[in-house]
Amino acid sequence: MNARKIPDIIIGRLPVYLRALQRMSDLGLKTTSSQELGEQVGISAAQIRKDVSQFGEFGKQGTGYSIEYLIEKLREILKVNRIWDVVVVGAGDMGHALANYQAFHNRGFRVVAIFDNDKSKVGAPIGKFSVEDAENLAERIRELGVKIVMLTVPASAAQSVADLAIQAGVKAILNYAPVSLNVPGNVKVQYIDPSAHLQRMTYYL
Amino acid sequence: MNARKIPDIIIGRLPVYLRALQRMSDLGLKTTSSQELGEQVGISAAQIRKDVSQFGEFGKQGTGYSIEYLIEKLREILKVNRIWDVVVVGAGDMGHALANYQAFHNRGFRVVAIFDNDKSKVGAPIGKFSVEDAENLAERIRELGVKIVMLTVPASAAQSVADLAIQAGVKAILNYAPVSLNVPGNVKVQYIDPSAHLQRMTYYL
DNA sequence: TAGATTGTTAATCGATTAACAATC
DNA sequence: TAGATTGTTAATCGATTAACAATC
Structure with missing residues (x-):
């Protein structure tokens, strides 16, 4: 994770990504791309990549993002890996x-x-x-x-x-x-x- | 009112202004300024003036806005002057x-x-x-x-x-x-x- | 009139998109 | 390898702020 100040508008989109990813996970999917996730939530692929890359490199060229892993990271970032x-x-x-x-x-x-x-x-x-x-x-x-x-x-x-x-x-x-x-x-x-x-x-x- | 395309982000603030104005009206106030309204809702005076001026000239230099009148205009704009x-x-x-x-x-x-x-x-x-x-x-x-x-x-x-x-x-x-x-x-x-x-x-x- | 405050312009600031080298 | 997709840069686009002439 990165210590630069993250714009609040980005923070506001993370729960939306997380919600969609958890849904994909429930459906048994294993990986997704910025393109696919973007279609799900109505946000451009470029923006999703930019948003999540603020916090680290969570994807892999060619294959996209592990749903499980990205969920874990977003939960950490949002501090909801606890109750x-x-x-x-x-x-x-x-x-x-x-x-x-x-x-x-x-x-x-x-x-x-x-x-x-x-x-x-x-x-x-x-x-x-x-x-x-x-x-x-x-x-x-x-x-x-x-x-x-x-x-x-x-x-x-x-x-x-x-x-x-x-x-x-x-x-x-x-x-x-x-x-x-x-x-x-x-x-x-x-x-x-x-x-x-x-x-x-x-x-x- | 003006036919130019109004950014959605401005539309999103109008209900907040309306809510605050209705509250002021309930308190018996008659006029307010962009400064005062801005303090109420946590938005800069300049932005409030810019936002409402998209739709017409609803204020008066020196005295500000008639609360009653601005409520009426915002209700028209948002189409909630009906049920x-x-x-x-x-x-x-x-x-x-x-x-x-x-x-x-x-x-x-x-x-x-x-x-x-x-x-x-x-x-x-x-x-x-x-x-x-x-x-x-x-x-x-x-x-x-x-x-x-x-x-x-x-x-x-x-x-x-x-x-x-x-x-x-x-x-x-x-x-x-x-x-x-x-x-x-x-x-x-x-x-x-x-x-x-x-x-x-x-x-x- | 003097003081206050609007509406608007120009400047600044920030967010989004397009493009692409890197690489899985 | 060839194809796909990331992370990131630069360009574009849009939103906010500062400033002030107009005017009540």
């Missing part, structure tokens, strides 16, 4: 869905707790979890050593919950609340706002 | 959450039906809906004139459901299945893959 504990804040329908989400398995994540500030929800079972009191969020984040939270609270609460979580040591937030968050430079945020995603497509309709 | 009917395919936890999702209201969307191919789920109530048989998906899409679907089916089923929906006239897909879709050039896809979003952040941890 990250994640907490969910907000026990509404979306929090519920995330707490039970099966597709985190094998992709590097595990939900370990779900919180809500509604006392009437605290203690309620959600899948294998019991909803915890959001009052204890910071304490529990520290206790569990969690670095990643998923926010499914109302927009009005998102910033204050984010502040609290960051204070407790969180470094990455997957924000489902439809609001932009202000966070320190060393904290990452990704946004999932279904309405915004849809609005990005209606322009073309 | 789009949307169907959900896949009645698992995620489909359930989307069918009940309150935040579509006032942002241009309305869920009108939810489908599953599991006969044991067909007819089950989900919020105000009753799960419909995925066998009738194409027919119902045509009947309802739906142009947008949200896919929450397993990765293995996503491509074939997408093909079917496109065949029935769908032009935009919000894909929650963790797989890249191959679609014709006139069909838009947006991806929501929580694991991929998280993997994009673990790189930095």
